[in-house]
Amino acid sequence: MGAVQNPRHRAFHASTAATDIFSSRMQPAMTNPLLELDSLPRFDAILPAHVTPAIDELIGHADAAMAHAETVVLPTWDNLVAPLTYANERLWRAWRHVNHLQAVVNTPEIRQAFNENLPKMTAFGTRFGQHAMLYAQYQRLAESPAFPDLHPARRQVVNHALRDFRLGGVALPEEKKLRFAQVRQELSRLSAKFAENVLDATDNYTYHVEDAAALDGLPPEVVATAREKARQQGRTGWAFGLQMPVYLPVQMHAKDRSLRRALYLASIARASELDAPGRDNGPLVDQTLALRAELAGLLGFDNFASLSLATKMAETPAQVLDFVRNLASHARPMAQRERAELEAFARGELGLNTVEPWDVTWASVKLKQDRYGFSPQEVKQYFTEPKVLAGLFGTIESLYGVHFESDTAPVWHEDVRLYRVVDADGRVLGHCYMDLYAREGKRSGAWMDISRNRQRRGEALQTPVAHLVCNFGRGADGQPATLGHDEVITLFHEMGHCLHQLLTEVDEADVAGVAGVEWDAVELPSQFMENFCWEWRNLEGMSAHVETGAPIPFALFDRMLAAKNFHIGMTTSRHIEFSLLDMLLHSEFDSAADSVLASHQRIRDEVAAAPAHESDRFTRSFSHIFAGGYAAGYYSYKWAEVLSADVYDAFTEDPNQLATIGARFRSEVLARGGSRPAIENFRAFLGRDPDMTALLRQGGMVA
Ligand code: ZN
Numbered sequence: 182m183g184a185v186q187n188p189r190h191r192a193f194h195a196s197t198a199a200t201d202i203f204s205s206r207m208q209p210a211m212t213n214p215l216l217e218l219d220s221l222p223r224f225d226a227i228l229p230a231h232v233t234p235a236i237d238e239l240i241g242h243a244d245a246a247m248a249h250a251e252t253v254v255l256p257t258w259d260n261l262v263a264p265l266t267y268a269n270e271r272l273w274r275a276w277r278h279v280n281h282l283q284a285v286v287n288t289p290e291i292r293q294a295f296n297e298n299l300p301k302m303t304a305f306g307t308r309f310g311q312h313a314m315l316y317a318q319y320q321r322l323a324e325s326p327a328f329p330d331l332h333p334a335r336r337q338v339v340n341h342a343l344r345d346f347r348l349g350g351v352a353l354p355e356e357k358k359l360r361f362a363q364v365r366q367e368l369s370r371l372s373a374k375f376a377e378n379v380l381d382a383t384d385n386y387t388y389h390v391e392d393a394a395a396l397d398g399l400p401p402e403v404v405a406t407a408r409e410k411a412r413q414q415g416r417t418g419w420a421f422g423l424q425m426p427v428y429l430p431v432q433m434h435a436k437d438r439s440l441r442r443a444l445y446l447a448s449i450a451r452a453s454e455l456d457a458p459g460r461d462n463g464p465l466v467d468q469t470l471a472l473r474a475e476l477a478g479l480l481g482f483d484n485f486a487s488l489s490l491a492t493k494m495a496e497t498p499a500q501v502l503d504f505v506r507n508l509a510s511h512a513r514p515m516a517q518r519e520r521a522e523l524e525a526f527a528r529g530e531l532g533l534n535t536v537e538p539w540d541v542t543w544a545s546v547k548l549k550q551d552r553y554g555f556s557p558q559e560v561k562q563y564f565t566e567p568k569v570l571a572g573l574f575g576t577i578e579s580l581y582g583v584h585f586e587s588d589t590a591p592v593w594h595e596d597v598r599l600y601r602v603v604d605a606d607g608r609v610l611g612h613c614y615m616d617l618y619a620r621e622g623k624r625s626g627a628w629m630d631i632s633r634n635r636q637r638r639g640e641a642l643q644t645p646v647a648h649l650v651c652n653f654g655r656g657a658d659g660q661p662a663t664l665g666h667d668e669v670i671t672l673f674h675e676m677g678h679c680l681h682q683l684l685t686e687v688d689e690a691d692v693a694g695v696a697g698v699e700w701d702a703v704e705l706p707s708q709f710m711e712n713f714c715w716e717w718r719n720l721e722g723m724s725a726h727v728e729t730g731a732p733i734p735f736a737l738f739d740r741m742l743a744a745k746n747f748h749i750g751m752t753t754s755r756h757i758e759f760s761l762l763d764m765l766l767h768s769e770f771d772s773a774a775d776s777v778l779a780s781h782q783r784i785r786d787e788v789a790a791a792p793a794h795e796s797d798r799f800t801r802s803f804s805h806i807f808a809g810g811y812a813a814g815y816y817s818y819k820w821a822e823v824l825s826a827d828v829y830d831a832f833t834e835d836p837n838q839l840a841t842i843g844a845r846f847r848s849e850v851l852a853r854g855g856s857r858p859a860i861e862n863f864r865a866f867l868g869r870d871p872d873m874t875a876l877l878r879q880g881g882m883v884a
Contacts, residue, residue: 215275221599221612221646222278222632225591232279232294239272240305251314256322258335266338267638269309270690274633276302281630281648286593287622310349319343334856338691341855348480348491357479364476371469375452376808378460379801382451383423388443391418398436403427423448432542445539446796453798462801466777469807470766486768489813494699494820494859498768501816505764508819508873509757509788511882515750516790523548538794545748553744555737557665563724563733564669565661566617566653572723573676576713580832580843581684581851583610596620602683611635611645611683617672618662619652627651627671629678629707634696637688645694647679656727663727666741670714677710678703686852697855700814704821705828705859706851712829715745746881750790753819753880757788760816763806767813824863826876831867 214223215235246268253260276298283295309315319342322328328336346352350361389411390396396404396419406427407419414420421427421444428444435441452462473485482488486498495501520536527533527544530551536544550556574585588601596618602610614632619625632646651672656662664672681703682694691697713719717738724733761784770780777800785793793799805811828850832842849865863871877883 215278218271218274221590223591224278224282224593227278227282227593229288229290229294232291232298235275236272236279236298236301239268239275240301243268243272243305244308247309247312247315250318253318256318256325257327258322258331258339261318261322262335262338262342263638265315266636266690270634270636272305277631277633281632282593284624284630285616285622285650287624310345311351312346313351316343316346316351319346332688334687334689334692337697337856338689341691341697344491348488350480353479361476361479364472364479368469368472368476371465371472372808375462375465375469376804378452378462378465379804379808381460382456382802385457386423386447386451387414388421388440388447389414389416389418390421390440395419395435395437395440398434400430400434403430403434423451429542432539433546435543438539441539441543442537446794449538449794449797449799451798451802453801455796455798456801462807463777463798466800466807467772470770470777471772473767473812484768486764486813489767492699493814493817494702495816498764498813501764501820502761502768504820504823504873505757505760505816506788508753509761511877512750512753512757513788513790515882516754517750519748519750520790526551538791541791549744549747553740553747555740555744557667560733560737560741561663561665562727563731563737564664564666565725565727566656566664567661568725569664569669569672569723572719573673575722576673576719577676577680579839581680581847582840582844583684585613588612594620609644611647613647613649613679613683615649617649617651617653618655623650623652625652627675629675629682629695631682631695634682634690635685635687635693636690642688643690645683645685647682647694649675649679651675660727666714669723670711673710673714674707677707680710681706681851681854684847684851685854686848687854687856689856692855694854699855699859700810701817701820702824702859702863704817705824708822708825709828712825712832715742749880750882753882754788754790756819758784759803759805760819761788762800762803763811763815764813766800766806823871823873823876824859826873826879827867827871829879830875 213231213235214226215231216238217223246264250261250265279291279295279298283291319339323339323343328339331339350358350365353361387410396407399407403426404419407421410422411418411420421431421440423444428448431444432441450456452460454461454463470485477483477485477488480488482491484498486501490496490498490501495504523541523544524536526548527536527540531544531547533540533544578584582605584603585600586603588599590599590612592599592614594616597614597616600613600615602613604610612632616623628648628650630648630650632648633643635645636643649672651668653662653664653668678695681698685694687693695703717735720738721732721735725731726733762781765780765784766777770777778798781800782793800807805815806813811817828846832839832846834842846866850862853862857865860870874883
């Protein structure tokens with residue numbers, strides 16, 4: 182493979198990689214579909230054996246582009262950034278295809294191919310991010326006289342790159358660089374060990390019962406799971422574990438208080454000093470916090486929270502703390518009212534003199550049934566998949582004027598459908614793959630994934646492609662699948678992410694669609710879409726009873742709507758507690774004078790609706806922040822909800838203006854992607870800063 186030459190004069194397709202593809206097309210037997218990057222992928226033809234040769238070749242091209250970038254004398258967009266972006270984008274795109282297949286049609290072979298290449302991809306990322314000469318070249322470009330005249334999206338790409346180089350430690354003096362790498366290494370080890378301990382604590386617990394009376398109230402599939410677990414342990418009776426599909430139904434439905442209590446107490450003590458020896462996360466939490474503070478210090482930040490916010494929409498820890506406490510001042514009184522009401526109901530109707538922590542969920546389910554009198558199962562009969570999908574497309578059309586049209590291309594499973602998204606003027610904006618049903622070998626949950634980003638090179642435009650993945654159940658005996666209302670909401674949510682990816686008008690891949698969007702703003706378009714699952718006009722149009730074809734009755738919708746905000750004060754308070762805990766541990770916490778457990782206790786006293794149980798060791802299994810990406814970022818959930826509630830408010834002001842407001846939201850927010858800071862997108866759309874009033878009003882927390 183030759184070095185990348187004369188990038189300024191290259192057309193979109195004429196890279197060394199593309200030339201290789203061209204020559205291999207002459208010999209069909211040699212074709213590697215992972216290297217065909219100028220069309221929609223041949224997903225049906227990608228084999229595990231293609232992965233290593235493709236990734237090796239594309240890493241080779243990307244390394245060559247890096248080597249060439251070092252030699253550029255006067256860095257410009259065209260001779261520095263464009264060729265690097267081109268090579269990197271192709272490499273990461275091929276890798277995303279592998280990652281996607283690994284998630285949706287997992288086999289031991291594809292998993293092995295993925296794991297074999299993962300270290301190479303990680304090493305490549307490090308090689309790029311730590312490349313001091315590359316950083317210097319980007320700096321020279323940013324300081325060049327031509328830089329201010331670059332398109333704003335291009336300036337944003339360069340600024341993001343400079344920021345990421347710095348946050349990766351590239352600008353540190355040598356001795357600090359070494360320590361920085363050690364700290365990062367140790368943090369990733371601690372994070373993996375933390376997750377391992379939580380997993381072991383969850384998996385190794387069993388509560389065994391012999392008396393069938395303990396099963397009262399439980400759904401049959403939970404009873405079957407418990408029976409099977411006991412059988413595997415060579416015992417009679419039933420064995421309950423702490424995995425969510427068992428733990429949650431037990432807390433919700435088990436009439437047996439001692440069963441709920443046992444599982445609750447085991448759950449809150451997971452991976453703590455109260456749990457079995459050898460998996461106490463307490464010391465790991467302390468070490469992680471200390472090392473994160475050190476990492477932030479090396480980069481010149483006051484604390485880890487400030488480092489985390491450097492790439493987010495929120496600016497300072499103080500701003501986040503103010504936001505969270507302000508929300509708490511509204512949510513807590515409501516949570517306390519809900520709590521008092523629950524206690525009265527539990528005393529009067531359920532015969533419980535005190536509501537213990539293991540009673541809260543169970544009593545809440547009873548209260549909700551008592552008050553609103555409908556079951557999710559009843560609602561589910563009305564949401565047949567084809568009708569819901571048609572309703573979703575209709576909603577999108579009325580908001581943004583774009584159509585979803587069926588299209589064909591090779592797919593990875595017969596369930597998968599492909600749509601092209603077409604603008605009012607007939608322009609094809611992008612494509613969306615939908616893979617809606619659960620099956621073996623497919624990761625659980627629902628998500629949007631980028632397949633490729635929009636990118637322009639000269640005259641050639643690469644349009645964006647998104648994956649929408651869900652895990653719905655199939656319909657029985659040839660009937661269409663029916664979706665629960667929560668699943669309809671999930672579908673709308675993920676479609677919101679897809680629209681962010683597909684309606685972009687940005688020509689630079691690194692800031693097009695969801696790329697480069699701040700973590701705490703990226704849920705705006707998705708949460709916004711959820712609102713349309715609560716509008717009568719929409720629901721009526723997208724419901725058809727699976728047997729009678731009748732739309733959902735208004736009386737049932739009315740009860741669903743009334744139940745929408747059930748216990749919203751208590752759930753919001755719980756979010757606030759975790760957000761505050763996360764932010765304080767990463768900003769103000771002083772390990773010499775304080776302990777994590779004592780901090781958590783104080784925060785509960787400040788914001789929670791009820792005191793915690795004395796053996797609550799929640800921080801020991803707070804995986805979001807100690808083993809996930811949410812450190813000093815847990816507040817993002819509520820932060821984005823403020824944005825989406827505020828935006829939705831604007832849409833409801835005048836139903837006749839829907840298309841006009843939709844067009845503005847599309848052009849000022851969705852089309853902009855990460856090319857402009859999220860706060861500027863927001864201001865351009867609403868003409869002011871975000872305000873939590875809409876969220877509070879929609880949640881019934883203010884009049
Ligand atoms: Zn989301």
